[in-house]
Amino acid sequence: MKNQKSKPSLAVKMGIALALGIIAGFLFMFLRESLNSSGNGDIWNTINNILFQDITAEGATSAIGLFYIIGQMFIRALQLVIIPMVFTSIALAIGTISDTKTLGRISFKTISWFLLCYLFALLLAGIVGLSLFNAGFFNVSDLSGLEASSGTTGSNPLLVVLNMVPSNVATAFSNNTAVLAIVFLAVSLGLAMNVLGEEKTATLKNFLKELNDVIVVFLNFVVTKFGPLAIFVLLSRTFATYGIDYLKPALVYAVTTIILLLLFLTVGYSLIIWIGTKLNPIMFLKKIAKVIVFAFSTSSSAAALPLNLETTTNELGVDTKIASFVLPLGMTVNMNGNAIMQVIATLFIAGCAGYDVTPLSLLVISLLSLVASVGTPAAPGAGAVILFTILSGVGFTNDGALLAYGLILAINRPIEMLMTTLNVVGDSCTSVYVAKSEGLLNKDVYNSKVK
Numbered sequence: 242m243k244n245q246k247s248k249p250s251l252a253v254k255m256g257i258a259l260a261l262g263i264i265a266g267f268l269f270m271f272l273r274e275s276l277n278s279s280g281n282g283d284i285w286n287t288i289n290n291i292l293f294q295d296i297t298a299e300g301a302t303s304a305i306g307l308f309y310i311i312g313q314m315f316i317r318a319l320q321l322v323i324i325p326m327v328f329t330s331i332a333l334a335i336g337t338i339s340d341t342k343t344l345g346r347i348s349f350k351t352i353s354w355f356l357l358c359y360l361f362a363l364l365l366a367g368i369v370g371l372s373l374f375n376a377g378f379f380n381v382s383d384l385s386g387l388e389a390s391s392g393t394t395g396s397n398p399l400l401v402v403l404n405m406v407p408s409n410v411a412t413a414f415s416n417n418t419a420v421l422a423i424v425f426l427a428v429s430l431g432l433a434m435n436v437l438g439e440e441k442t443a444t445l446k447n448f449l450k451e452l453n454d455v456i457v458v459f460l461n462f463v464v465t466k467f468g469p470l471a472i473f474v475l476l477s478r479t480f481a482t483y484g485i486d487y488l489k490p491a492l493v494y495a496v497t498t499i500i501l502l503l504l505f506l507t508v509g510y511s512l513i514i515w516i517g518t519k520l521n522p523i524m525f526l527k528k529i530a531k532v533i534v535f536a537f538s539t540s541s542s543a544a545a546l547p548l549n550l551e552t553t554t555n556e557l558g559v560d561t562k563i564a565s566f567v568l569p570l571g572m573t574v575n576m577n578g579n580a581i582m583q584v585i586a587t588l589f590i591a592g593c594a595g596y597d598v599t600p601l602s603l604l605v606i607s608l609l610s611l612v613a614s615v616g617t618p619a620a621p622g623a624g625a626v627i628l629f630t631i632l633s634g635v636g637f638t639n640d641g642a643l644l645a646y647g648l649i650l651a652i653n654r655p656i657e658m659l660m661t662t663l664n665v666v667g668d669s670c671t672s673v674y675v676a677k678s679e680g681l682l683n684k685d686v687y688n689s690k691v692k
Contacts, residue, residue: 254468254469257469258468258469258470258472258473258476259472259476259652261473262472262473262474262475262476262477262480263476263480265473265476265477265481266476266477266478266480266481267480269288269292269293269477269480269481270480270481272285272288273285273289273481289481289482290303290304290305290306291304291305291306291307292305292306292307292308292309292478292481293306293308293309293478293481293482294306294309295309295640296309296310308474308475308477308478309478311470311471311474312471312474312475312478312647315463315467315468315470315471315475316471316629316643316646316647316650318463318467319460319463319629320629322456322459322460324414324423325452325456326453326456326460326627327423327424327427327627327630328414328423328426328427329427329449329450329452329453329456330427330453331423331424331427331428331431331574332427332428332430332431332434332449333431333446333449333450333453336430336431336434336435336442336446336449346679347563347566347567347675347679348566350674350675350678350679351566351567351570351571351671351675352574354517354671354674354675355571355574355575355667355671358513358575358577358667358670358671359575359577359580359611361505361509361513361577362505362509362577362578362580362581363580363581363584363607363610363611365501365504365505365509365581366501366580366581366584366585367584367603367607369497369501369585370497370584370585370588370603371588371598371600371603373493373497373588374588374591374592374598377592378490378493378592379490379493379494379588379589379591379592379593404422405422405424405425406422406425407422407425407426410426413426424612434446471650472650475647475648475650476647476648476652478647482644490589490592490593490645491589491645491648491649491652493589494585494586494589494649495652495655495656497585498581498582498585498586498656499655499656499659501581501585502578502581502582502656502659502660502662502663503659505577505578505581505663506533506659506662506663506666507526510522510525510526510666510667510670511523511525511526513670513674514670514673514674517674517677518673518674518677518682520673520677520684520687520688521688524687524688525557525669525670525673525687528552528556528557529552529557529666529669531548531552532545532548532549532552532665532666532669533662533665533666535548536549536661536662536664536665536666537658537659537661537662542572542661542664542665542668545661545665546568546569546572549568549665549668549669550564550565550568552669553568553669553672553673555686556686556689557669557672557673557682557686557687558676558682558683558684558685558686558687559669559672559673559676559681559682559683560676560679560681560682560683562681563672563675563676563679563681564672564676567668567671567672567675568668568669568672571664571667571668571671571672572664572668575664575667575668575671576660576664577663577664577667578659578660578661578662578663578664578667579610579627579660579664580607580610580611581660581663582628582653582656582657582660583610583627583628583631584603584606584607584610586628586649587606587610587628587631587632587635587637588603588606589645589649590632590637590642590645590646590649591637591642593641593642593644593645594637594639594640594641594642594644594645595639595641596636596637596642602635605634605635606631606635609630609631609634609635610631628646628649629646632646673687
């Protein structure tokens with residue numbers, strides 16, 4: 242209807258929730274300090290028990306913890322889809338490479354280029370993130386009695402690799418921390434489906450696709466309907482309970498991640514185009530600009546796929562056969578933006594929660610980030626959900642880590658938008674490289690003026 246008012250977008254709702262959460266959190270924080278300093282600590286304890294108290298803590302049997310319950314229900318709803326989401330996404334991504342005789346060489350080049358881009362992204366994020374971590378930029382001065390030593394960081398990090406091959410399928414699917422085992426099972430299933438062929442696996446592929454669609458619908462419902470409210474309560478509770486100590490490292494995380502994403506988007510992909518194809522990267526950036534804007538505004542690789550396909554073929558000169566294969570595959574497995582965010586976010590959470598990070602454990606974090614990013618569906622908010630699998634895999638699961646994770650959920654919306662943009666542009670960049678190497682790139686179209 243013409244007179245019907247347009248509803249605010251999810252990004253606007255998230256922004257409003259973020260602002261209100263910060264305001265409410267600061268008000269509660271000042272109220273706490275005022276009551277405690279004036280000898281009215283009992284009043285604050287009552288407010289804390291009604292709104293913020295962790296009801297699972299010892300001695301909290303009579304607390305209500307309204308904000309805690311709402312925030313935890315949201316986080317648990319996101320955790321609920323982790324295993325099926327990773328399994329179906331990766332199995333389907335691998336299963337799409339069906340005709341290995343005709344697409345074997347193209348598939349190898351595509352996946353190799355994806356991995357090369359991942360390597361550059363993880364190297365950049367690892368060097369910058371570890372430098373900031375060692376410099377103490379992610380540290381929280383007052384952890385308010387949190388047990389920072391809890392977790393599994395004292396075990397050999399190589400156990401993560403050993404546990405990649407599960408001894409029991411049911412156990413792997415019933416444990417959110419077994420993400421590598423799920424990746425192994427998903428890849429194995431995808432490869433087996435390719436060997437058996439389309440006719441014998443059509444029913445299974447349709448089932449996995451339908452299940453994946455259901456998961457994405459559920460995830461979108463949880464994020465769009467309850468995300469703003471959850472952001473408000475998570476952020477309010479974080480500042481009200483633990484104060485401003487978390488604001489500085491959170492700001493460092495956000496600014497660092499945004500700068501790295503922008504740097505990789507502009508300089509990184511330009512260098513990749515120039516070195517890999519010897520083409521003018523400026524032409525690539527000019528023509529892909531509208532895809533950048535669209536991907537940023539929708540925060541969905543899936544939503545940006547039609548425009549990206551049209552731009553890559555009609556304006557960048559990539560043959561339709563190449564673009565039709567690389568872009569849909571990249572939509573699921575090429576997630577450079579997610580990899581950068583997840584490495585910086587994990588180091589931020591480790592600093593907030595009091596964990597130590599060594600170069601070896603950073604290598605494990607990078608490996609987990611790589612495989613987890615491959616399993617991230619093309620839906621808004623999925624990157625932050627997958628982040629929890631990395632935290633679980635390296636044992637960053639104490640109360641401080643969960644609080645910092647909740648803070649990331651609250652502030653991550655603009656970062657998610659940039660991540661999606663980076664992922665989508667990376668798919669097009671790979672298409673140009675593969676087409677050029679196969680002699681299927683129209684250079685005249687690529688070098689033509691921007692429409």
